[in-house]
Amino acid sequence: MNIYLDIETIPSQDPSVKQKIADNITAPGQYKKAESIKEWLDANRESAAEEEWRKTSFDGGMGQICCISAAINDSEVKTFYSKDWANGEAGLIADFFSFLNESYEPSRMIPPVFVGHNVSDFDLRFVFQRAVVLGIKPPKFVPFNVRSWDKSIFDTMSEWAGYGKRVSLSKLCDVLGLDEKGSEIGEEIDGSKVWDFVRDGKIDQVASYCAGDVNRVRNIHKKMTFQTE
Template identity: 50%
Template sequence: MRKFNIYFDIETIPTQSKQLKTHIQNNLTPPSNYKKQEAIDAWIEEHKDIVYRKTALNGGFGQIVCIGYAINDENVRVIYFDDWASSEKQILQSFFNDLIERYRPSSDITPHFIGHNIENFDLRFIYQRAIVLDVIPPAFLPLNNKSYNNMYIFDSMTEWAGKRNYASLNEVCLALGIEPKSDDIDGSKVWDLVREGKIKQVADYCAADVEKVRLIHKRMTFQNAS
């Protein structure tokens, strides 16, 4: 059976809604052992930026700034815009439209969505952002992944570490002799780089991750085995 392999990765940033940011920061609750108001105020001030940054991991609040993907062995494409603060809907629409244009449902071609930690993060995040932004996804995209047969999803983290365990992309790369990520950037630095106007650097980082995922997938499925 022929396959339509979609290797992909997303990069996300914290919410850009001032209302959401204010609500989240104003509703911080310190640990119960904090009794003095001075200590409580200090704790809240210290954790305001931390809790805000964590919205980048929440599809209901955060925002996608780029999507990198490759079909089968084709070159990686990264969808992003310099006007990152207001382009998320356009990013999703462009990604969805390209998949629809490229893939025609067929009994002998199965779409496989391949990535690292996509089952619990990337696909869920895309699904939630599509709902928030009212962007209709392709019918064949396994966004609400628990409702789909896992044959449509190849999550390299789950395949490597098992259902309830975690393994970073770098860890798998090192184990397989694949060049790991550069120390210059990781997910925790994406928001800072975006704010500094370095969205192209983030897009390149995303593209590199897609390439690594493709190499890992081929190793895990023994495509180049002798």
């Protein structure tokens, strides 16, 4: 059984995190005098803090999951998200875990294979970290702490580019002649714009984008494993 997976993440919604980041912004090393340091901080602290805060969307200890999409084999993609995205993370993770438990019986002899793009180093790790932070117990069969070469994971990025190397999902779709645009969204979106869409009340578009990536990953996986229709 293949479980196709993709998540979308946003920066920390804890005001104290953002404040701590702002308080810890320092001027570049070439500024030595107290006056020049103050001038730099007055001019740049806010923008520098915003840039650092946005990076927490890559940190499972501080960032949040706003959307999870998954599909079992050739079934329809199931997407978990909340209109109340700032407070709905625990619920969507719990719902995702329930979906996994309902879809797979651990007594089966063959464990499921989790398939995604950078799924071993990002998606699964981020889900694990958020589950720990929020105290949500995951299914035992989810391979959170294994490398991409483990048979319980098929990571389309490392399978194509090699361990430790990168290739974007969009580029891989283009190389393989697969749809990479996600025309179902109606607006151009990529991972770097997820927070802007969520902030602007477009969580539905983010959910559609996330589901589209699961479909694209599934098509890539079939292509890479020489499956025919």
